[in-house]
């Protein structure tokens with residue numbers, strides 16, 4: 189039973205095609221990593237899936253209840269402190285002020301933000317902290333599907349792994365579906381059930397690989413080996429680390 | 438536990454606010470220093486050019502005291518203040534409101550740009566003549582002139598703020614289920630960044646234009662008093678009235694607009710280096 193199905197999606201910006209015939213399916217409780225070279229249209233695809241862009245061709249079917257999005261940039265409201273930013277998306281759920289405080293404290297703990305950090309404005313936070321506020325904001329609405337667009341790219345290796353375990357772990361345990369865009373094959377190999385590779389020119393999904401074992405249960409050794417195997421022995425990933433080929437040509 | 442943390446939060450917020458008010462009042466010393474500098478230059482000019490061209494600051498200050506002490510001059514000052522403020526409020530309503538709406542519509546922006554340029558290019562004198570033919574020497578004439586001069590500034594300020602808003606935030610709000618109305622409040626909030634500077638300019642314009650059109654239409658107020666001073670060639674009296682008009686403007690700016698602005702832009706001051714803050 190799929191909670192997100194993209195069928196033959198095509199998109200063009202001002203007549204320039206960036207996506208063509210892309211189809212993908214995500215089942216309930218599944219975490220799918222989407223990789224592809226920079227500029228291949230990953231963010232565009234994610235925005236289409238989340239309903240923020242209307243595709244030129246194809247259609248999207250969503251079977252989940254409520255989604256949240258973690259954008260490539262934090263997209264915080266400058267004039268609200270971290271707490272206010274998280275509370276902003278909770279206004280629709282009409283929580284009592286006590287429940288609101290408890291919810292914010294819970295998600296802040298998941299992303300390692302202290303009560304002191306919550307009082308700071310985005311300009312007073314580091315890049316990684318801003319990204320973590322954005323993650324906390326997404327978790328706060330208790331979504332059953334989350335779109336992540338390179339959410340941990342501003343974090344160091346240790347913190348990245350902690351975020352994967354805490355934030356992503358909490359979601360997957362609740363049975364939420366996840367579409368996770370990343371550059372980092374090792375990250376993909378650690379967290380996902382499946383890895384999809386977007387073709388460099390955006391023309392469809394070049395292929396997909398299932399990863400053995402349960403997400404987040406794999407140790408560093410296993411995910412490193414898996415990423416190495418993909419990169420060295422698998423032709424599907426051959427062009428992944430090329431810088432946007434179309435621009436070079 | 439819950440209660441104690443929340444009361445600590447309230448205490449923190451109160452202390453923070455007290456600190457900010459204190460800093461604001463403390464910054465008055467710098468304003469006083471600037472005024473003293475102006476007075477010193479003024480005194481220098483007086484000593485070079487003589488009493489008839491530029492009276493010394495101290496006698497003018499005595500003039501101001503006399504005007505403020507005389508009960509019959511209060512309605513004169515209040516009349517000008519009221520006209521300028523009503524004009525400013527109407528400008529904010531009409532110009533600012535229209536600017537917000539226009540900011541959201543690319544087609545409207547293209548149509549309105551040349552119109553606004555024309556409106557700004559027309560000198561206030563031209564408005565005075567036309568408006569006086571319509572309304573005579575009344576409050577309405579002065580207020581209408583003020584609106585004609587100030588509204589285009591606010592229209593540009595508001596429209597520019599909406600146009601340059603961070604559109605990524607619109608998408609963010611939509612992704613989290615916000616409807617069109619809540620997204621519009623996001624745009625409004627971001628428009629404050631450009632609306633406040635426009636409002637400062639517009640308030641200066643409002644007072645200047647109000648005094649000028651009072652003088653030209655003989656409609657009383659500070660402008661009318663200035664016309665009387667000119668008739669009797671009393672430069673000291675004229676300067677005293679000009680200083681009063683400027684003082685009114687300063688009162689509105691520092692008593693009303695700066696506090697409101699700093700409330701809106703608290704986050705900006707959080708990021709400012711120490712020297713800029715004070």
Ligand SMILES: Nc1ncnc2c1ncn2[C@@H]1O[C@H](COP(=O)(O)OP(=O)(O)OP(=O)(O)O)[C@@H](O)[C@H]1O
Nearest residue numbers: 201202206224225226227228229230231232233260
């Ligand atoms: N708003 C836009 N207007 C015009 N072109 C755009 C726009 N957004 C993206 N593009 C183009 O679409 C293509 C895909 O962009 P997209 O942001 O989806 O790439 P990406 O795969 O997410 O890259 P990265 O990994 O660097 O984030 C790029 O060539 C980009 O230039």
Ligand SMILES: [Mg+2]
Nearest residue numbers: 230231260337
């Ligand atoms: Mg991207």
